[in-house]
Amino acid sequence: MRALFITPMKHPDDPVPSGDRTIARATEHVLRRAGFEVTRASQWTSFLATPDAVRMATLTEDASRECDRLTASVAKPDLIFTYHCYYKAPDLIGPRLAAHFGVPYVVAEASHAQKRAQGPWAPWHEAAEHAIRAATLLLVTGDEDRAGLMQCRGADGIADWPPFIDDTLWPEMPRWSHRGSTHFLAVAMMRDGDKAHSYRLLAEALALVNGQNWHLTLVGDGPARDPILSLFTPFGARVAWRGQLEGLALADAYADADCLVWPAVNEALGMVFLEAARQGCPAIAGDEGNVKTMVRSGETGLLVAPRDPHALAAAMDAMMANPARLQQFSDGARAMAEQATLDAAAARLQKVLAPLGFAS
Numbered sequence: 170m171r172a173l174f175i176t177p178m179k180h181p182d183d184p185v186p187s188g189d190r191t192i193a194r195a196t197e198h199v200l201r202r203a204g205f206e207v208t209r210a211s212q213w214t215s216f217l218a219t220p221d222a223v224r225m226a227t228l229t230e231d232a233s234r235e236c237d238r239l240t241a242s243v244a245k246p247d248l249i250f251t252y253h254c255y256y257k258a259p260d261l262i263g264p265r266l267a268a269h270f271g272v273p274y275v276v277a278e279a280s281h282a283q284k285r286a287q288g289p290w291a292p293w294h295e296a297a298e299h300a301i302r303a304a305t306l307l308l309v310t311g312d313e314d315r316a317g318l319m320q321c322r323g324a325d326g327i328a329d330w331p332p333f334i335d336d337t338l339w340p341e342m343p344r345w346s347h348r349g350s351t352h353f354l355a356v357a358m359m360r361d362g363d364k365a366h367s368y369r370l371l372a373e374a375l376a377l378v379n380g381q382n383w384h385l386t387l388v389g390d391g392p393a394r395d396p397i398l399s400l401f402t403p404f405g406a407r408v409a410w411r412g413q414l415e416g417l418a419l420a421d422a423y424a425d426a427d428c429l430v431w432p433a434v435n436e437a438l439g440m441v442f443l444e445a446a447r448q449g450c451p452a453i454a455g456d457e458g459n460v461k462t463m464v465r466s467g468e469t470g471l472l473v474a475p476r477d478p479h480a481l482a483a484a485m486d487a488m489m490a491n492p493a494r495l496q497q498f499s500d501g502a503r504a505m506a507e508q509a510t511l512d513a514a515a516a517r518l519q520k521v522l523a524p525l526g527f528a529s
Contacts, residue, residue: 170206170247170248170527171205171206171208171245171247171248172205172207172208172246172249172250173210173239173248173250173266174197174200174209174210174250174252175210175249175250175266176193176209176214176251176252176253177261178215178253178255178258179193179216179253180209180214181197181209186413188439188441191335191440192252192253192278192438192440193252195334195335196250196252196277197209199511199514199515199518200250202511202512203522204519204527205248205250208246210262210266211235211239213231213232213235213262214258215228215259215293215296216258217257217258220288225292229261229296232261232262235262236269239262240266240270245270247272248272248273248275248522249263249266249267249270249274249275250276251274251276251279251300252276253279254279254280254300255279255280255281255282255297256280256282256297257290257293258297259294259296260296260300263276263303264299264303268303273305273522274303274305275304275306275307275308276300276304276307277307277330278310278314278437279300279301279307279318280317280318281297281314281317281320281321282294283321301318301321301322302321302322305326306326306327306328306522306525307327307328308328308329309328309329309330310330310332310438310459310462311438311461311462312459313458313459315327330514330517330521331509331517332462332463332509333443333509333510333511333513333514334440334443334509334511335511336447336511337511339420339444339447339448340417341449341503342417342420342421342423342448344448344499350382350383351380351382351383351384351489351495352383352384352385352386352425352427353383353385353386353426353429353485354386354423354425354428354445354450355368355371355385355386355388355389355429355430356388356414356419356422356429356444356445357388357431357441358390359389359390359392359394359398360391360393361392363436364391364434365396366432366434367431367432367434367455368397368400369400370432370434370476370481371430371431371478372401373478374432374478374479375408375485377479377482378486378489379486380489380490383407383485383489384408384409385401385408385409386408386410386411386426387401387408387410388411388413388414389412390412390413398410419444420448423445423448424448424449426445426450427450428451428488428495429445429451429452429454429470430454430481430485431454431455432454432455432475432476432478433455433456433457433475434455434457435458436454436457436458436460437458437459438460438462439454439458439460439463439464440463442463442464442470443463443506443509446463446469446502446509447503447506448503450502451469451488451495451501451502452464453470453471453473453488454470454471454472454473455473455477456472456474457475457476460472465501468498468501469498469502469505470498471487471498
């Protein structure tokens, strides 16, 4: 079985680390474990950080040319599989390729926001909606995405797609023993927008924490590094910055922390929570988007009111006051992550594709 793999937002070989790149790579591995020979259809992407009518028109023309190139040069696949389609990165290629080849079109992690139907994002919203309606099957990670997609096309052709991690890249590291002080960790790119907003909320929360026996390690880098790091200057040596970490170094940072903490402003999913859980690191997170699928409040950590530094500070105080509960959350986080493997995702994919004629 052959699958053409499409990534409208970020190609798996993009040089800039991100959760989207991480999930795209893991999804590709899942397809292979489910029995598909995977071909990356194109490096072309439709992503726009801000609405731009001229760029939208240009990208639409580029997509048409790319479709013509692919239909002329690629052998007929058995499946078109797209990862991530939404109003900032619509899939302009997949529907056309599926129609041309006469094969099923599956989209993982599509989202639909009706509020984007008006205003400067309207053309890209319409393009994403077209792909969503054209899909044979939509794989959804959380209830929020499911509700939006059902509003667009009804309940048919929508299946659950639980989050997973590439467990081959994340060996379980030796876990901490409590050291008297509580070691918090934040892991995120340092860029303007939602990430900077989250860092600001985290700094505001630290100023509200009652307990004083804590440390925070920041892991990340990016174009907004200097203004973001300046937010934490008032806390002196209790906040340490380790730059950008990947692979085993990042796994070790998760394992060494008592708790991941992140406000998660506009976080669609938050792979860091699952990466941390793999190392038995529980989390405190703002309850936005589908974060609740990654952090099970009261079991693998705590969810707090979105964008509320007071709620974040109260949760940090609660964690510091109860090391035994931290240990329970740690055990729960690791148990959850042990069920979120490539093999588990591949088995789920085989199950939901079986009605389309794909034998496991």
